[in-house]
Amino acid sequence: MESPPRSSVIIIGAGVSGLSAAKVLAENGIGDLLILEASDRIGGRIRKEMFGDVSVELGAGWIAGVGGKESNPVWEIAAKLGIRTCFSDYSNARYNIYDRSGKIFPSGIAADSYNKALGSAIQKLKGLESNNVEDATNRMDCSLTPKTPIELAIDFILHDFEMAEVEPISTYVDFGEREFLVADERGYEYLLYKMAEEFLFTSEGKILDNRLQLNKVVRELQHSRNGVTVKTEDGCVYEADYVILSASIGVLQSDLISFRPPLPRWKTEAIEKCEVMVYTKIFLKFPYKFWPCGPGKEFFIYAHERRGYYTFWQHMENAYPGSNILVVTLTNDESKRVESQSDEETMKEAMVVLRDMYGPEIPDATDILVPRWWNNRFQRCSYSNYPMISNNQVINDIKAPVGRIFFTGEHTSERFNGYVHGGHLAEPLLALASTQADAVSSLHKCDAPAQLYLSGKLGIPEVIL
Numbered sequence: 001m002e003s004p005p006r007s008s009v010i011i012i013g014a015g016v017s018g019l020s021a022a023k024v025l026a027e028n029g030i031g032d033l034l035i036l037e038a039s040d041r042i043g044g045r046i047r048k049e050m051f052g053d054v055s056v057e058l059g060a061g062w063i064a065g066v067g068g069k070e071s072n073p074v075w076e077i078a079a080k081l082g083i084r085t086c087f088s089d090y091s092n093a094r095y096n097i098y099d100r101s102g103k104i105f106p107s108g109i110a111a112d113s114y115n116k117a118l119g120s121a122i123q124k125l126k127g128l129e130s131n132n133v134e135d136a137t138n139r140m141d142c143s144l145t146p147k148t149p150i151e152l153a154i155d156f157i158l159h160d161f162e163m164a165e166v167e168p169i170s171t172y173v174d175f176g177e178r179e180f181l182v183a184d185e186r187g188y189e190y191l192l193y194k195m196a197e198e199f200l201f202t203s204e205g206k207i208l209d210n211r212l213q214l215n216k217v218v219r220e221l222q223h224s225r226n227g228v229t230v231k232t233e234d235g236c237v238y239e240a241d242y243v244i245l246s247a248s249i250g251v252l253q254s255d256l257i258s259f260r261p262p263l264p265r266w267k268t269e270a271i272e273k274c275e276v277m278v279y280t281k282i283f284l285k286f287p288y289k290f291w292p293c294g295p296g297k298e299f300f301i302y303a304h305e306r307r308g309y310y311t312f313w314q315h316m317e318n319a320y321p322g323s324n325i326l327v328v329t330l331t332n333d334e335s336k337r338v339e340s341q342s343d344e345e346t347m348k349e350a351m352v353v354l355r356d357m358y359g360p361e362i363p364d365a366t367d368i369l370v371p372r373w374w375n376n377r378f379q380r381c382s383y384s385n386y387p388m389i390s391n392n393q394v395i396n397d398i399k400a401p402v403g404r405i406f407f408t409g410e411h412t413s414e415r416f417n418g419y420v421h422g423g424h425l426a427e428p429l430l431a432l433a434s435t436q437a438d439a440v441s442s443l444h445k446c447d448a449p450a451q452l453y454l455s456g457k458l459g460i461p462e463v464i465l
């Protein structure tokens with residue numbers, strides 16, 4: 001087999017971070033780049049699918065961080081392309097908490113449980129800030145431990161759903177606290193096609209440029225002072241001066257890609273330290289609506305004695321009126337559990353929960369869609385989740401290059417990890433490549449970028465509750 005010509009840079013992965021990196025390189029005159037993508041499409045964790053005649057987002061759904069003093073670059077691109085979005089108002093979710101007999105908790109009880117969960121979260125953070133695990137444990141006041149279904153539900157929302165982030169949350173501080181759901185038939189991924197169009201040859205909405213190679217699963221990176229040899233699962237071998245690896249933190253933690261020589265210990269230890277979040281949106285289609293719609297009803301919560309059990313719900317009527325679709329979000333262990341069972345079993349479980357809330361007469365769902373991010377060997381997570389009080393060294397080590405291999409991806413963004421804009425902006429190394437001549441040499445010269453981000457004040461945002 002004829003070996004392909006040596007490239008200046010091979011980019012592994014065609015999600016938002018890989019494509020952003022490639023675009024910056026192309027804009028800086030590095031034309032001989034090659035993008036190797038394991039799956040048969042671009043987009044990575046930005047992925048739409050048709051479900052019940054509408055386009056739903058299995059991965060990233062929201063443009064988070066809008067309306068602040070600075071403009072979120074992803075929001076700017078979406079606005080320029082006329083992407084249809086819907087404002088998500090989470091503030092009423094606390095008034096829509098159902099118990100197992102279908103009663104909505106009075107707002108006073110919900111407020112008390114919320115304050116208790118907040119107190120417990122603040123205590124935990126204070127303990128963690130003192131950097132002493134024993135102290136953190138001692139500080140935990142047992143009376144604040146969530147026990148009842150409503151307390152467990154609120155605790156789940158506070159800790160697992162949106163707020164497992166280092167404070168203050170840079171996305172909200174920099175870009176604003178509003179979140180908009182992408183509700184566009186072209187999907188969130190349309191942004192990426194448009195981005196690719198700016199530097200790859202396309203025709204009639206298709207990317208026809210052979211610098212993007214799909215179905216190329218990278219299995220080995222052999223690196224030396226002279227360059228990098230990239231081997232793919234189908235037996236192809238590629239040579240490059242540099243590699244930019246954008247695979248997720250979950251993939252880095254797996255054995256999908258081996259390194260020769262192996263990555264140094266400081267690197268592998270940092271990769272292991274980053275927690276991964278699995279976040280699963282399950283879509284259910286119904287013959288008709290049986291849930292309340294109208295103002296303040298879009299998000300609702302189910303309180304069960306098992307923490308995180310089908311807790312957080314959303315109806316899609318604001319996004320797609322008449323679609324008769326509900327979405328329930330599971331995380332981590334619950335996500336892994338439903339990923340390993342059949343969709344029929346998951347549908348049965350969800351129907352029991354819905355009948356608890358809305359009574360036995362409601363119709364069965366006619367269709368279900370369960371994404372499997374954890375079991376996807378090209379993802380192995382939904383996004384990175386640095387510990388609440390994280391050591392800056394961890395992220396610096398995760399994003400630091402090793403020889404000629406550079407790392408990008410949402411998990412390398414110190415300020416915006418976990419978000420699409422984190423992936424989009426996670427090219428601090430590439431941003432240095434400001435002139436055509438300097439581009440590749442800048443890549444080589446620079447060490448781990450010293451971006452300073454120190455967790456400052458303590459506090460929990462009230463995005464959802």
Ligand SMILES: Cc1cc2nc3c(=O)[nH]c(=O)nc-3n(C[C@H](O)[C@H](O)[C@H](O)COP(=O)(O)OP(=O)(O)OC[C@H]3O[C@@H](n4cnc5c(N)ncnc54)[C@H](O)[C@@H]3O)c2cc1C
Pocket residue numbers: 012013014015016017018036037038039042043044045046058059060061062063064216217218219246247248251256257279280281373377378379381382383408409410411417418419420421422423
């Ligand atoms: C369920 C879910 C909900 C989310 N919700 C939001 C949200 O509402 N708002 C938000 O801003 N963000 C959200 N995110 C996070 C957001 O989607 C990610 O931060 C972002 O898309 C990550 O982009 P990336 O380029 O870093 O990684 P990816 O998109 O994962 O791109 C990496 C690419 O590398 C490829 N790859 C992996 N291994 C190999 C290999 N060995 N060889 C070749 N290619 C390989 C993968 O196939 C993939 O295409 C969500 C994510 C998920 C999964």
